[in-house]
Amino acid sequence: MNNPSRTFLDRRFTLGRRAVSLAGVATCEDAALAPLSSFAPARDPADRIILHVDMDAFFASVEQRCAPGLDDKPVMVCGNTQARSVVAAANYLAREYGVKAGTPITTARRLCPHGVFLTGNPEKYVYTCIRLNDICRTFSPRVESFSIDESFLDITTTAHLFGGPIETAQALKARIRTELGLACSVGIGPNKLLAKTASKLEKPDGLTRLTRADIPTRYHTLPIAKLYGIGAQTAKKLEALGVRTIGHLAQVPHATLKRIFGIIGPMLVDAANGIDHSPIVTDDEQPDPKSVGNGYTLHADTRDTRKLLTVLLGLCSKVGRRLRKGGHAGRTVTLVVRYANYTTISRAHTLEAPIALDRDIFHAAAAIFDRVRRHMAIRYLGVSISKLVPTEAPRQLSLFDAQARTQLQAATRSADAIRDRYGEHALIPGRLVRCKEDI
Amino acid sequence: MATTEEFNQAIDVLTVFHNGAIRPVKIKWAGRTHTIHHIAYQWITRDGTHQVRHYAAALDSGSLCEIELHTHTMRWTLRKVQMDG
Ligand SMILES: [Mg+2]
Numbered sequence: 001m002n003n004p005s006r007t008f009l010d011r012r013f014t015l016g017r018r019a020v021s022l023a024g025v026a027t028c029e030d031a032a033l034a035p036l037s038s039f040a041p042a043r044d045p046a047d048r049i050i051l052h053v054d055m056d057a058f059f060a061s062v063e064q065r066c067a068p069g070l071d072d073k074p075v076m077v078c079g080n081t082q083a084r085s086v087v088a089a090a091n092y093l094a095r096e097y098g099v100k101a102g103t104p105i106t107t108a109r110r111l112c113p114h115g116v117f118l119t120g121n122p123e124k125y126v127y128t129c130i131r132l133n134d135i136c137r138t139f140s141p142r143v144e145s146f147s148i149d150e151s152f153l154d155i156t157t158t159a160h161l162f163g164g165p166i167e168t169a170q171a172l173k174a175r176i177r178t179e180l181g182l183a184c185s186v187g188i189g190p191n192k193l194l195a196k197t198a199s200k201l202e203k204p205d206g207l208t209r210l211t212r213a214d215i216p217t218r219y220h221t222l223p224i225a226k227l228y229g230i231g232a233q234t235a236k237k238l239e240a241l242g243v244r245t246i247g248h249l250a251q252v253p254h255a256t257l258k259r260i261f262g263i264i265g266p267m268l269v270d271a272a273n274g275i276d277h278s279p280i281v282t283d284d285e286q287p288d289p290k291s292v293g294n295g296y297t298l299h300a301d302t303r304d305t306r307k308l309l310t311v312l313l314g315l316c317s318k319v320g321r322r323l324r325k326g327g328h329a330g331r332t333v334t335l336v337v338r339y340a341n342y343t344t345i346s347r348a349h350t351l352e353a354p355i356a357l358d359r360d361i362f363h364a365a366a367a368i369f370d371r372v373r374r375h376m377a378i379r380y381l382g383v384s385i386s387k388l389v390p391t392e393a394p395r396q397l398s399l400f401d402a403q404a405r406t407q408l409q410a411a412t413r414s415a416d417a418i419r420d421r422y423g424e425h426a427l428i429p430g431r432l433v434r435c436k437e438d439i
Numbered sequence: 440m441a442t443t444e445e446f447n448q449a450i451d452v453l454t455v456f457h458n459g460a461i462r463p464v465k466i467k468w469a470g471r472t473h474t475i476h477h478i479a480y481q482w483i484t485r486d487g488t489h490q491v492r493h494y495a496a497a498l499d500s501g502s503l504c505e506i507e508l509h510t511h512t513m514r515w516t517l518r519k520v521q522m523d524g
Contacts, residue, residue, distance in 0.1 A: 068479055420487060
């Protein structure tokens with residue numbers, strides 16, 4: 001890997017779930033697939049001791065803790081229990097019926113008619129996530145909160161304090177069990193990639209260590225779809241090319257995969273060889289966001305412009321508030337519209353000067369909305385703002401509205417101060433008061 | 440299946456403050472006093488600069504209720520009750 005700071009997992013993390021598509025019709029046939037035993041595990045000088053903690057059926061488990069009578073029932077947590085939502089998390093009993101995160105509620109009710117459907121409470125999960133990371137930080141100062149229910153710990157320099165890597169993981173699991181009452185699976189590996197793979201191997205309540213020596217027997221034997229960061233489409237395409245296991249992929253020369261997958265190709269091969277140099281990124285080290293956004297699914301599909309603009313106003317206020325809290329202003333406003341038939345369009349407009357005030361964002365978003373076809377009822381609206389700059393950056397002001405703008409900025413600062421002190425609902429735009437959507 | 444009902448009512452709660460921790464013990468609601476058997480879960484949110492402490496409380500009667508203490512107003516609120524929990 002040329003640049004150790006930009007490894008596969010790194011890209012995976014920053015690019016999000018960007019799909020990797022096959023370019024052209026090249027195949028891997030020219031890559032002779034050597035037997036797996038030929039793989040010699042080389043120690044990577046960059047190897048560390050990384051733990052990956054993954055809470056088991058997180059949202060559902062928290063809800064089961066809150067309502068102990070649910071222990072022996074299939075539990076599904078949803079955004080709301082109305083038909084339009086999807087299951088956000090299913091406990092292991094519900095999974096036996098074929099329900100998983102993302103299953104539409106209507107389908108879930110058919111698959112598991114006796115299951116318990118609960119409306120999720122994100123505040124509970126966020127708080128529990130904070131507690132989880134507090135516990136993790138008593139085992140190492142280098143903790144990365146990877147998602148709401150997953151964290152990485154670099155225990156290279158602290159594991160000896162707890163008797164070794166396995167003992168550290170056991171102690172961590174015990175603390176999570178006693179203090180949060182929740183089960184988790186922990187993976188131990190020489191890097192984030194292998195630690196994350198390890199935590200998946202024995203779920204729920206697992207504790208698995210993957211060392212370099214385990215790569216031929218426990219990593220290369222996994223189906224290609226289990227390679228972390230690979231999408232279902234890429235896995236399918238690789239399978240079609242004869243690459244069925246992670247071990248098969250590890251044998252493919254970089255150049256071949258580069259031809260097929262572009263820049264991601266060699267990274268896939270490195271990942272298949274268990275190579276990953278991505279660092280643990282603690283909260284303090286998180287990079288500035290590239291964009292700030294918010295979206296909302298309406299209670300019922302609508303073509304009512306007034307209502308849609310009200311929802312848009314609510315979204316822009318939220319985006320503006322988050323933007324200012326982070327000390328940013330942005331130049332590109334993007335509007336996402338999803339129609340009743342799920343077709344989704346995205347339209348962006350880049351302004352000359354960065355904006356951060358709710359009114360400016362709303363004006364920009366509403367101007368885009370004006371040009372969007374409304375041939376069909378709308379189901380979802382999303383607003384985001386990108387091309388961010390720090391708020392302190394000098395801004396181009398039009399001479400004519402400078403005074404009005406200064407007043408508006410002062411009013412916004414006051415409104416933000418009131419919300420900081422009295423909560424987000426202390427002040428809301430007047431239009432939103434009568435709107436029956438809880439944006 | 441158990442049914443959950445939302446109340447959002449101010450209630451009186453007999454509370455023990457011990458060793459830096461808050462433990463609700465009994466709640467008075469609809470003219471009756473209910474003993475809390477145990478706290479099943481608790482979490483904290485913020486309302487502006489103030490903390491709101493939430494408790495999922497299992498009552499002796501077998502019902503479950505969600506109560507919260509606003510630490511600025513020091514008022515307890517009954518959010519919801521799940522009967523036959
Ligand atoms: Mg999980």
